[in-house]
Amino acid sequence: MSVSAHSTMVRILFTSCAFVAPSQAFSQELGDLGSVPTEEIEYSPFINDDFPNQVFFGDTHLHTAYSADAGLVGAILTPVDAYRFAKGEEVMSSNGVPARLQQPLDWLVVTDHAENLGLPIALEEDSPILRANDWGRKSARFTRRARMNPERWRMTHGCKMRLTS
Helix, strand or coil: CCHHHHHHHHHHHHHHHHHHHHHHHHCCCCCCCCCCCCCCCCCCCCCCCCCCCCCCCEEEEECCCCCHHHHCCCCCCCHHHHHHHHCCCCEECCCCCEECCCCCCCEEEECCCCCCCCHHHHHHHCCHHHHHCHHHHHHHHHHHHHHHCHHHHHHHHCCCCCCCC
16 A cells, blocks of 8 residues: 555545544533532531631831931821821822822831931021031031032932022
């Protein structure tokens, strides 16, 4: 038998099987399809039902304008503003756009640093308390210079500091 004849016979065999197999499956008796079981299936309860049943959503790490690492790069929200925001109230973001959550948070943790707490606000207001020591005077002088020429500040320091006139 030649290769082409063998190939043709194999094709015929596979084609026949493809038509015969489904017809055998369709010829089976399916029984009564109209009846649906009415009894409820009972499942066992959880054995150790000691996991939380409620899930809460919030923020565990928020810095406000009181923290140097946030306030010196433009954060303007105070802890009171952060609380209002978490409750779903509208606040003004640091880029001047109103911001509001679609759904209030269940909890919020304000994690401002104790070190230099309030420094950004003191610098912004040019507070007299900064003149009490050398470091404060130096920081206030630096901020005043940056305030006079904000574009130069951005080019040399690569950061956007909130500077008001």
